[in-house]
Amino acid sequence: xSQAYEISVCExxxxxxxxxxxxxxxxxxxxxxxxxxxxxxxxxxxKKLGFESEGASLRRISAEGVVVEIDPLxxxxxxxxxxxxxxxxxxxxxxxxxxxxxxxxxxALKVKGRAALEREADAAEADLQGEVVQILERQLLDLRAELxxxxxxxxxxxxxxxxxxxxxxxxLTEDEHTGDVTIRVxx
Amino acid sequence: xxxxxARSERALLQVTEAVVGLIEPVQALPSLGxxxxxxGRKIGPTAMALLQSTLRRGVVRALAHANGGxxxxxxxxxxxxxxxxxxxxxxxxxxxxxxxxxxWLAWSPAASIHQSGHPASDGxxxxxxxxxxxxxxxxxxxxxxxxxxxLCWLAVPHRMPRGAQPAEANWxxxxxxxxxxxxxxxxxxxxxxxxxxERRKAATKAVxxxxxxxxxxxxxxxxxxxxxxxxxxxxxxxxxEAGAKVLAPRPSPDWWIGQLAFSGTQLADRQExxxxxxxxxxxxxxxxxxxxxxxxxxxxxxxxxxxxxxxxQWESFGHAGFELASERLRALDGLHLLEG
Numbered sequence: 001x002s003q004a005y006e007i008s009v010c011e012x013x014x015x016x017x018x019x020x021x022x023x024x025x026x027x028x029x030x031x032x033x034x035x036x037x038x039x040x041x042x043x044x045x046x047k048k049l050g051f052e053s054e055g056a057s058l059r060r061i062s063a064e065g066v067v068v069e070i071d072p073l074x075x076x077x078x079x080x081x082x083x084x085x086x087x088x089x090x091x092x093x094x095x096x097x098x099x100x101x102x103x104x105x106x107x108a109l110k111v112k113g114r115a116a117l118e119r120e121a122d123a124a125e126a127d128l129q130g131e132v133v134q135i136l137e138r139q140l141l142d143l144r145a146e147l148x149x150x151x152x153x154x155x156x157x158x159x160x161x162x163x164x165x166x167x168x169x170x171x172l173t174e175d176e177h178t179g180d181v182t183i184r185v186x187x
Numbered sequence: 188x189x190x191x192x193a194r195s196e197r198a199l200l201q202v203t204e205a206v207v208g209l210i211e212p213v214q215a216l217p218s219l220g221x222x223x224x225x226x227g228r229k230i231g232p233t234a235m236a237l238l239q240s241t242l243r244r245g246v247v248r249a250l251a252h253a254n255g256g257x258x259x260x261x262x263x264x265x266x267x268x269x270x271x272x273x274x275x276x277x278x279x280x281x282x283x284x285x286x287x288x289x290x291w292l293a294w295s296p297a298a299s300i301h302q303s304g305h306p307a308s309d310g311x312x313x314x315x316x317x318x319x320x321x322x323x324x325x326x327x328x329x330x331x332x333x334x335x336x337x338l339c340w341l342a343v344p345h346r347m348p349r350g351a352q353p354a355e356a357n358w359x360x361x362x363x364x365x366x367x368x369x370x371x372x373x374x375x376x377x378x379x380x381x382x383x384x385e386r387r388k389a390a391t392k393a394v395x396x397x398x399x400x401x402x403x404x405x406x407x408x409x410x411x412x413x414x415x416x417x418x419x420x421x422x423x424x425x426x427x428e429a430g431a432k433v434l435a436p437r438p439s440p441d442w443w444i445g446q447l448a449f450s451g452t453q454l455a456d457r458q459e460x461x462x463x464x465x466x467x468x469x470x471x472x473x474x475x476x477x478x479x480x481x482x483x484x485x486x487x488x489x490x491x492x493x494x495x496x497x498x499x500q501w502e503s504f505g506h507a508g509f510e511l512a513s514e515r516l517r518a519l520d521g522l523h524l525l526e527g
Contacts, residue, residue, distance in 0.1 A: 023458040025521060129453065136454050 003099045007106050011113035012090035015121045019129045021136055022067075022080030027151055029075040032158035039072035041157050045150040046070060066139045070147075077147065079140065081132050087124045089117050156181045195224040196234035199293040203238060206289070206318045207245025208252065212325055219325075223294035228287070238289070242281050246313055250369065253376030278365070279310035288318060291330070300330040309365050312336055319343045320380070337361060338373070340406035341425075342380040344466075345387070345399040353406035358413035367419065374424045381429035381467055388464050389442050394452045397444075397460040404466035411473055420497060423474045430471035431504045434511050440518040465519040472516045474501075475509025 029038055043058060051058035057071045069078040093113035097105030156174065163169050163183045171184035192200065198221035205215030224230070230238070284305045291300040307315070316338035319329055323343045331348050333339045337357035340347065361370040384403065391397045407426065414422040443464040449457055478501060484494035 021453045021455055023454050025458070028517070126451065130451065133452070133454055140454075 004096050005099060005102060006094055006096050007102060007109060008092050008094045009106060009109050009113055010090065010092050011110060011117055013087070013114065013117035013121050015087045015125075016084065017087055017121070017125045017128055018082065018084040019125060019132050020080065020082040021129070021132045022078060023136075023140075024076060024078045027070070027075040027077055027147060029151055030155050030158075032155060032162050035073060037161070038154065038158055039075075041161075042070075042072040042075075042150065042154045045154050045157075046072070049146060049150060062139060064135050064139070066136060068143060079136065079143065081136050083128055083132050085124070085128055087121045089120055091117065159183060190233050190237060192231065192234045192237065193224060195222055195294065196230050199230065199289055200234065200237055200241060202293040203241045203289050204245065206292070206314065206321050207241065208249045208317070209241065209245050212321050215321075216325065218293055219327075220296050221293055223290075228290045228294075238286075239281075242285065242310070242314070243279070246279055246310065246317070249317055250313075250372045253373050279313065280308045281310040281314065282306075282308050284308075284311045285314045288315065288330075292318065296327065300332060307336075309360065309369060312338065312360070313369060315339060316342065319346065322346065337406070337410070338377075340402060341377055341410065342384075344384070344403035344406060345396075347399075347402055351402065353402050353409055355409040355413060358409060362413055362417035362419055362422075367417075367422075370422060374422070375428070377425035378428035378432070381425060382432045385429070385433045385443075385467055389438075390446060392446050392448055394447055394449065394456055394460045397447060397463050398456065400463040400466055401459060404462060404469055407466055407470040408473070411470060415477070418493070420474075420477055420493070421500070423470075423477070424500070426467070426470045426474055427501050427504055429467060430474075430512055431508060433467065434471075434508055434515075437511065438515075440515055443515075443519065461519045465516050468512050468516040468519065471509065471512035475506075475513060478506075478509060 027042075029042065031038060033041075043053070046058045047053075049060070051060045051068075051070065053059075054069075056073060057069050059070075060068045062068075064081070065083065066079060066081045069080075070076070091113065093109050093116075095105060095109050159181055160169070160172065160183065163185045167185045167187040169183060170186050171182070173182045174180070198218035201210070201218040202215050204210045205212050205218075282305045284307055288300065288311075291298075305311075315333055315336045319333055319336070319339040320342055322329055323346055329339065329343065329346045329348075331351075334347055334351040335354070335357055337353065338361075340353040340357075344353075360366040384400070388397065388400060411423060411426070414420055444461060447460060452460075478498065481494035481498045484491050488494075
């Protein structure tokens with residue numbers, strides 16, 4: 001007569017999880033002056049915000065590891081974040097099988113156990129992905145306001161340059177709150 | 188006169204009638220996937236004559252229907268009033284390619300289409316385009332070969348195989364000769380299809396589904412580039428007409444993306460989804476740039492007449508319409524929609 005046995009297998013999964021996310025968009029930079037001059041002015045404003053030159057671009061990395069890369073000539077901004085973690089899990093899986101099918105049962109249990117641990121690793125990856133998205137969303141809120149102000153100041157500076165090229169500036173007023181610039185020029 | 192044909196041939200003819208719009212698509216449903224004739228893809232002379240007649244009549248009728256009875260000025264060379272298709276029916280030819288397509292639809296739509304590799308004629312391409320619209324209405328996938336058909340990219344981009352990209356070269360045939368005549372006649376129909384696509388996008392809930400429209404923005408961009416390069420900016424009529432219809436109620440950016448469920452979606456995919464949502468807006472904004480140029484064209488410039496024609500043609504949409512498109516595009520392409 002056939003007997004039932006309890007079998008046990010130990011499965012483990014190790015995964016190095018790397019998740020990355022990011023976006024790329026344009027800055028609305030009016031060409032008040034030729035593009036290369038606008039790029040220089042924008043670069044100067046961005047340096048005040050902690051950006052550092054890296055080739056043709058400017059770069060800044062936040063405390064949470066968010067990388068912001070701006071190309072002032074193309075007026076594009078790239079925001080990205082990469083995070084990694086190690087996932088490790090080991091567990092015993094038990095099942096009851098009939099004597100005649102012990103080996104098949106063991107093999108099936110190994111597959112089932114491994115699949116369960118892989119699903120846990122997938123869930124850990126999804127959680128990390130979710131965290132990355134949340135960090136980026138938070139940072140984008142502040143970044144957009146920051147970049148809008150930098151672009152406004154750049155355009156303001158460009159307008160002053162342009163006005164000086166046209167004639168003698170007789171009056172210049174700037175509203176810090178609204179960013180409005182009023183320039184009177186004697187031609 | 189009564190014609191006798193085999194059951195399999197009747198299915199083929201019925202599917203053809205549905206493709207060219209002589210009957211409703213739902214009437215052809217029972218014929219899709221019918222039993223193929225024994226001995227392969229062969230039909231008798233009666234069925235062949237009927238098939239040829241159906242194609243000739245049906246495609247011209249479809250073009251006339253697409254044209255909506257309009258007689259409008261175009262930049263067609265010679266610059267005369269474009270003749271509607273029923274007054275000067277185009278001489279369309281259909282090759283073995285069309286026959287293979289119709290056989291596939293009628294007898295083995297579940298299998299991959301086998302095409303002999305014949306270069307497609309204008310007639311073949313128009314038939315493929317009409318077939319793609321039928322397959323879309325019946326919620327059926329498109330054959331891979333349709334990705335080389337520029338018209339299909341405009342009308343049913345969401346049905347294109349994953350990873351497929353529209354090619355600018357595919358527009359070459361539509362910007363001169365008979366192709367240009369056909370494309371001019373199709374403008375009202377293409378406009379309706381572009382509006383239908385926008386309404387589908389507005390109802391899209393899954394980010395993955397919105398991403399299916401990624402290729403549409405590129406396809407419209409290629410279309411406008413090709414039209415511009417060929418001196419046929421008037422072929423942006425379908426874009427302006429669709430834009431006017433969609434933007435008439437001044438929808439907010441939320442109209443396009445408000446239904447999307449973002450939970451668990453990467454920002455990169457979200458941004459791609461917003462860009463896909465803005466495909467028509469991007470095209471309308473580009474045409475808006477052209478319209479500004481038209482307004483600055485001086486009377487002694489070579490393009491003055493063309494510029495005046497287009498200024499008049501798109502006057503009702505106007506500067507306000509184009510500006511609205513640009514504004515909505517900036518919102519969908521910008522950062523703030525991505526913020527938490």
